[in-house]
Every structure is written in structure tokens, then in C-alpha cells.
Amino acid sequence: MxxxxxxxxxxxxxxxxxxxxxxxxxxxxxxxxxxxxxxxxxxxxxxxxxxxxxxxxxxxxxxxxxxxxxxxxxxxxxxxxxxxxxxxxxxxxxxxxxxxxxxxxxxxxxxxxxxxxxxxxxxxxxxxxxxxxxxxxxxxxxxxxxxxxxxxxxxxxxxxxxxxxxxxxxxxxxxxxxxxxxxxxxAQNIAFHEVGRQAVMADPEWRRGRYQQEGARPVKGLAVARMAAHITYLSEPALQRKFGRKLQDREAPTFSFDADFQVESYLRHQGISFVERFDANSYLYLTRAMDYFxxxxxxxxxxxxxxxxxxxxxxxxxxxxxxxxxxxxxxxxxxxxxxxxxxxxxxxxxxxxxxxxxxxxxxxxxxxxxxxxxxxxxxxxxxxxxx
Amino acid sequence: MSSEALRSDYRLVSEMVRPGTRVLDVGCGDGELLAFLAQHKQVDARGIEISRGGVAACVAKGLAVIQGDADTDLADYPDDCFDYVILSQTIQATRNPKIVLEQMLRIGRNAIVSFPNFGHWRIRTHLMFNGRMPVTENLPDTWYNTPNIHFCTIRDFVALADELQARIVRADALDAAGKPVGVKMPWWFWNMMGEQGIFWLARQGDRT
Incomplete structure (x- = not known):
């Protein structure tokens, strides 16, 4: 545990x-x-x-x-x-x-x-x-x-x-x-929450919510949910000011799907650090509670x-x-x-x-x-x- | 704060407000008048202020003040929710003074309006002899950067009150020193000698 x-x-x-x-x-x-x-x-x-x-x-x-x-x-x-x-x-x-x-x-x-x-x-x-x-x-x-x-x-x-x-x-x-x-x-906020929930539930490690019992962890789904949500917590000018189109630790694009841009690297970090401290099912329940409000x-x-x-x-x-x-x-x-x-x-x-x-x-x-x-x-x- | 330290137009306004009533100050600035009315007249004091700094200062004084605009936000209030709606030195900066005044008399049973009198002799002579838009100590902005887009004279205001079928309960004109020009003077005299006018209006038919 x-x-x-x-x-x-x-x-x-x-x-x-x-x-x-x-x-x-x-x-x-x-x-x-x-x-x-x-x-x-x-x-x-x-x-x-x-x-x-x-x-x-x-x-x-x-x-x-x-x-x-x-x-x-x-x-x-x-x-x-x-x-x-x-x-x-x-x-x-x-x-x-x-x-x-x-x-x-x-x-x-x-x-x-x-x-x-x-x-x-x-x-x-x-x-x-x-x-x-x-x-x-x-x-x-x-x-x-x-x-x-x-x-x-x-x-x-x-x-x-x-x-x-x-x-x-x-x-x-x-x-x-x-x-x-x-x-x-x-409606827009419910929509964003639904994207997050679907990301969690689409992760095969979610196991219909029984990941704890089955020794799995839906970290990818929850991280994607957090990445999407995190964008909604910021603003376009703030993203522009903080990251712009700056590249992450490299001089030129790598022509791959690696995190070339700083903003990608930042979001990935947000996603990964979130799953360390948050439970995927809790995320489903709490977003739902907000939707019903x-x-x-x-x-x-x-x-x-x-x-x-x-x-x-x-x-x-x-x-x-x-x-x-x-x-x-x-x-x-x-x-x-x-x-x-x-x-x-x-x-x-x-x-x-x-x-x-x-x-x-x-x-x-x-x-x-x-x-x-x-x-x-x-x-x-x-x-x-x-x- | 003692009433001596209060701005002279505020002092006159506060004389018009009955204790224990509900008051909305539109364009309440840093809340000086509202705080005075809350403390000395025990009114339920509310305000609307366009500047963030003003709202923050009011909130710190414990006043209930909303960041907003006289031109757009009075419409949000239900009918008859205030005893007095006050507009101090602000009507000349509104986009639609007539609608603002109408709204004030809709949401409040009484409206108290103070404004700089553009009919004052100093302004008239300034325009007459300089041929340029008057810039005075009280009205220091030039025509192109002034927030005051709807100047009026005391007589203009009386005409607007008539058009809105509002009853003038009390009117005062203050001179440059903030002293009343004199009770029971004809309008033309006030219109010449008053640097500002203060009007207490009520709806026709309402008895205060």
C-alpha cells in the first residue's frame, strides 16, 4: 500500500x-x-x-x-x-x-x-x-x-x-x-470534466475502478485528465508569457513526438506529479459533484x-x-x-x-x-x- | 470622523438622509460618505464603485460595495430596494444621465444628486473671454481627457427633473467655499453663483 x-x-x-x-x-x-x-x-x-x-x-x-x-x-x-x-x-x-x-x-x-x-x-x-x-x-x-x-x-x-x-x-x-x-x-465546464473522466476511464489500468484491488494504477489516464484540466486553469496570455513557443532543452525541433516545446514538458510534469498525490476515482467523484452543482x-x-x-x-x-x-x-x-x-x-x-x-x-x-x-x-x- | 471634517457636499447630503434607512451610494469612491452615514446615521450602507482601488478601500472599511458602473449596473437592482440612492459628483461622467436618474428613482424612493454647475459665472466668463473650454480648480481636466462628458447647469438639471416628473424635495447650491449660496434665491441666481448643485428628488406622488 x-x-x-x-x-x-x-x-x-x-x-x-x-x-x-x-x-x-x-x-x-x-x-x-x-x-x-x-x-x-x-x-x-x-x-x-x-x-x-x-x-x-x-x-x-x-x-x-x-x-x-x-x-x-x-x-x-x-x-x-x-x-x-x-x-x-x-x-x-x-x-x-x-x-x-x-x-x-x-x-x-x-x-x-x-x-x-x-x-x-x-x-x-x-x-x-x-x-x-x-x-x-x-x-x-x-x-x-x-x-x-x-x-x-x-x-x-x-x-x-x-x-x-x-x-x-x-x-x-x-x-x-x-x-x-x-x-x-x-456546460463548457461539464464538457471539460467529461473529457477528464473519459481519459481516466479509457486507461486500461483503471479496471472499471477496481485498480486498487487489482494492483493496477491508471496513471496515464489521470495524467491526461490533469493536463487537459490544467490548460483551463491558465490563460492564453499566461501560457504565452511563460512558454511561448520556446523549445525544451534543445536547439531545434526533433521531428518526433517527444516533448519539444516547453509547454508540453510543463504539462507532462503537471500530469505526472498529480498522479503521485491524487486518486483517479476521487477525480471522477469530485468532478461529478461540481457538474451537479x-x-x-x-x-x-x-x-x-x-x-x-x-x-x-x-x-x-x-x-x-x-x-x-x-x-x-x-x-x-x-x-x-x-x-x-x-x-x-x-x-x-x-x-x-x-x-x-x-x-x-x-x-x-x-x-x-x-x-x-x-x-x-x-x-x-x-x-x-x-x- | 466628525461632521466638520466631512466634505461640505457630503455634509449636506447626510443632512438629507434619515437615520436607519437603506442607502445606495453610486460612485462611492473610497467610501467616505457611506462610512460616515453608517456610523452617524446607522444606515444600511451599500455602494457601487467603478475603480478597483475604491472597492478595496470600501471593503476594508466593512462596507458592502460592488465594482460596477452607474450606466449599466443599476438595472440589476429590484424596484424600491433603497430609501435613498446617492450620486455624488458623478452624473456628469455617466453616458446616459437621464437613464441613470430614472433608474435611481426606480430602485430608490429618493435620489440625491450633487454635480458641478457648468452655469457658474466663473465658467461662463472663462468661456466668454478665453473662447476655450473652461478649466478651473474644481474641473481641472481639458476637453479631450475629461471623464466629464455630460456637463449641465443647475437650470438644466431642474429641467431634467421636470422631464422625469420628479419632485424636487430640496435643492441647494454651494459656493466655491462649500457654503450654501442662500436659501430661497431664484434659480438664475443659484445658476450663476453656485459652484455645485445638490438636489434631493423624489417620485411625484411619493411623500417623504
Whole structure:
């Protein structure tokens, strides 16, 4: 059993185990029990339990926001955003991030061992939705003794969870910050996800999902899925600036199908390093959950109805060059929140880095996040945080 | 912030706003007026601002402000969702001032508009004696780079309010020092002596 499979059952994280008599009833009607939720925390929960911020990770993220990753050995994925003195300041706030259910870093998912069979669930794991992930997180927040979160923050799929949190548990979310996200997954985005899933399933090593049982690894399929997806996280100008038509360690084209161009070599590297830390079946389940996300449809076709009478304060952020979750997606949410009379801020940040911008050094994102969270903390009477 | 430190036109605007109401400031800049109204009038303060820097400054103050454009984004708001919609020193920079004003009176029961008065005597004499587009301390841009594409005079604004069948609840003209030119003066006098006009409009028939 390799390190990644080890993480699925016995992660290097705090773990909440919900017993068999506390099942998680899923949107599909299926129920999941027992359930395991792996999470990390940073900072200290204050006595009044009012300074907790939940971070929701994106499709291929995990709970290791601001610590060294146990599999890759790399720094946490949002180390520039979260930490002492950072925009999400762990000196002031108690920060929680859990691996989503369906994930592969210690929360129940297709790579987890099914207690009934003693084997990995694989495709026997029930199909999930974003709301299912959020209901599982709510169990964790219950367990931590927190009634109302100061803020729920996340980008991309994390932003979908933020929106679902605000809609399902409005009284438990004081402030919500969906970044580079949308209230529904677009046809184009579903299409890209389907390409990724088909790549995984076309790999003969996928073995109808039973690769773990059969000692196989669908690394090629998952790597291709990651390569295709990675292009959608960037922008044409960013690719041009970074790579252009530059050749990789050679003076002239080789007239072969070797990775002549730097951009090819880069994508291959992205694909290969991804399969080291991610489970192929998890990729199928999580992309599917995003595809199913449509908050308006869940509320009788009206996005405004998803936020009716909300008292949550919202701050939305989009990036100019993000074509996967474009500004129009964020504006649609802003429009609905206005119609619902909600307190909402929105800023579109100029960046040529595409969808990935939310994970990168973006001073304007940092300033907006810091300002919004500090203002929310002040409004909630949390001491500290000199301006 | 004390009310003395507030810009004189902001001070007048804040006098017009009843405490505890819902206010939208269109073109709210760095949120100075909104923050003042939130603190001193306990209003539910919302804003629209076109510049990223302005929005960021507002968000840091805890204000709910959307990056947007008066010309396009007012249409997104439902009817009657605000008690006051404020437009400070911005109407002359909009592409379609009439539609902006209509939208303001649709989404809010009251509209408060302040603008530089192009009928001020200094501007008139500048044009008369220099024969060139006026450049003054308050309006320092030249004709080819000014964001102000729809200048009007106080009398022009009164005519537009009439055309929209808006009721003028209160009007003031401020001189160069930001002092009111004088209550109960005829329009022609204000139009000569006011550097800026501040109008409180309501829908015909609405009682405030």
C-alpha cells in the first residue's frame, strides 16, 4: 500500500469519525456510514467560539492549507493566504480546513476502505454533491462546538461550497467569501470534466475502478485528465508569457513526438506529479459533484431564493482572465444577492493568470480578503487586528 | 470622523438622509460618505464603485460595495430596494444621465444628486473671454481627457427633473467655499453663483 492509499484511511491529520448510527444522508438518497472526516486547524479558537474560519478547498486541493503536505513534502496550497500575520491571520482566527468527502486525503471517499468488504470502495462509493460535502463539514463544525462560523472562504469548487454553506446554513455563516466561483457549473465546464473522466476511464489500468484491488494504477489516464484540466486553469496570455513557443532543452525541433516545446514538458510534469498525490476515482467523484452543482435549480429556479432573508455578509472576487469561472458567473451571484437584499461586495481583480490566480500571489486578493475578514471580525466584536 | 471634517457636499447630503434607512451610494469612491452615514446615521450602507482601488478601500472599511458602473449596473437592482440612492459628483461622467436618474428613482424612493454647475459665472466668463473650454480648480481636466462628458447647469438639471416628473424635495447650491449660496434665491441666481448643485428628488406622488 503506497503513501497515498495510506492517507485515505489513516491520514496525517486530525480525524472525526462518525459512527455507523450517525449516517450522512446524501442528496442522491443514499446514506453513508461510518463517515470519516480528515481536517487541519491553525490558530486558537477563542472562548466565545466566534473566531472560526472554514476554508473550503478546490477540486484537487486538500486540508493541508498551510502546513507541509504529507505526500508531496511541499508547502501548503494557500500558504501565502493563511498563517500568522497573513490575510487569513491565524494569530487572530481559528482556521479549519477539512478534506471534502469523496476526496482521497483521509475523508471518506472511493479510495477509503469499505468496512463491509475490507476493500476500497472504488465505484461502489455513492455519487456526491457539493451540498453533501457541506453537510459533512457541518458535522465537523458541530463536533468542534462552533455554532456560527465567522467566515467560510474558498475558491472554485471551494467557492461552490461557500455558496452552499450560505444557502443551507445561513444562520451559521457570518461572512461568506466565494472566490473565482459560480452558482452553477457551465456546460463548457461539464464538457471539460467529461473529457477528464473519459481519459481516466479509457486507461486500461483503471479496471472499471477496481485498480486498487487489482494492483493496477491508471496513471496515464489521470495524467491526461490533469493536463487537459490544467490548460483551463491558465490563460492564453499566461501560457504565452511563460512558454511561448520556446523549445525544451534543445536547439531545434526533433521531428518526433517527444516533448519539444516547453509547454508540453510543463504539462507532462503537471500530469505526472498529480498522479503521485491524487486518486483517479476521487477525480471522477469530485468532478461529478461540481457538474451537479446548480444552486438556482435547488431553489425552484431562483438563485435569489437560495439567499432569501440571509443576514450573511458576502464578498465575491473574480479575475479578469479567468475563462473557466468568468466574471459574469460572479456577477450573476451578486445580482441574485442584491435581489435578496443581502450585504454584498464584489471586486474583479485584474490578472492575466487565469483561474489559477486565486492560488497565487495576488496583492489585490490579499488586500480584499484581509479587509473583508477584519471588518467582519470587528462587526462580530472579535478583539485584535489593528488596522 | 466628525461632521466638520466631512466634505461640505457630503455634509449636506447626510443632512438629507434619515437615520436607519437603506442607502445606495453610486460612485462611492473610497467610501467616505457611506462610512460616515453608517456610523452617524446607522444606515444600511451599500455602494457601487467603478475603480478597483475604491472597492478595496470600501471593503476594508466593512462596507458592502460592488465594482460596477452607474450606466449599466443599476438595472440589476429590484424596484424600491433603497430609501435613498446617492450620486455624488458623478452624473456628469455617466453616458446616459437621464437613464441613470430614472433608474435611481426606480430602485430608490429618493435620489440625491450633487454635480458641478457648468452655469457658474466663473465658467461662463472663462468661456466668454478665453473662447476655450473652461478649466478651473474644481474641473481641472481639458476637453479631450475629461471623464466629464455630460456637463449641465443647475437650470438644466431642474429641467431634467421636470422631464422625469420628479419632485424636487430640496435643492441647494454651494459656493466655491462649500457654503450654501442662500436659501430661497431664484434659480438664475443659484445658476450663476453656485459652484455645485445638490438636489434631493423624489417620485411625484411619493411623500417623504
Amino acid at each position: 503506497n503513501q497515498r492509499h495510506h492517507e485515505a484511511d489513516d491520514p496525517h491529520s486530525l480525524v472525526l469519525r462518525l459512527a455507523a448510527d450517525e449516517p450522512l444522508v446524501l442528496e442522491s438518497g443514499a446514506s453513508l456510514a461510518p463517515v470519516q472526516i480528515a481536517y487541519q486547524t491553525y490558530g486558537t479558537l477563542n472562548a466565545a467560539r466566534t473566531n472560526a474560519i472554514l476554508i473550503c478547498h478546490a477540486l484537487t486541493g486538500d486540508q493541508h492549507v498551510a502546513n507541509v503536505h504529507p505526500v508531496t513534502g511541499k508547502a501548503g496550497w494557500w500558504i501565502s493566504m493563511v498563517g500568522p500575520g497573513k490575510p487569513i491571520d491565524t494569530d487572530r482566527f481559528f482556521v479549519i480546513c477539512s478534506n471534502v468527502i469523496g476526496g482521497c486525503m483521509g475523508s471518506s471517499g472511493p479510495a477509503s476502505t469499505d468496512p463491509k468488504t475490507g476493500e476500497a470502495f472504488a465505484t461502489a462509493f455513492p455519487v456526491l454533491t457539493i451540498s453533501d460535502m457541506v453537510r459533512a463539514q457541518a458535522r465537523l463544525i458541530d463536533h468542534l462546538g462552533i455554532e456560527t462560523l465567522l467566515a467560510v472562504v474558498g475558491g472554485s469548487m471551494g467557492g461552490m461550497q461557500v455558496l452552499a454553506w450560505a444557502s443551507l446554513f445561513p444562520g451559521r455563516v457570518f461572512a461568506a467569501m466565494p472566490i473565482a466561483s459560480a452558482a452553477k457549473h457551465s 446548480d444552486l438556482a435549480a435547488d431553489n425552484g429556479g431562483s438563485l435569489g431564493a437560495a439567499f432569501r432573508n440571509t443576514r450573511t455578509r458576502f464578498c465575491l472576487v473574480s479575475f479578469t482572465s479567468d475563462w473557466l469561472f468568468p466574471t459574469t458567473d460572479s456577477r450573476q451571484i451578486v445580482h441574485a444577492l442584491n435581489a435578496a437584499g443581502a450585504s454584498v461586495s464584489f471586486v474583479e481583480i485584474e490578472s492575466d493568470k487565469g483561474h489559477d490566480a486565486f492560488l497565487l500571489e495576488e496583492p489585490n486578493l490579499f488586500a480584499t480578503t484581509r479587509g473583508f475578514l477584519n471588518a467582519a471580525a470587528t462587526a462580530r466584536g472579535i478583539p485584535g487586528g489593528a488596522a
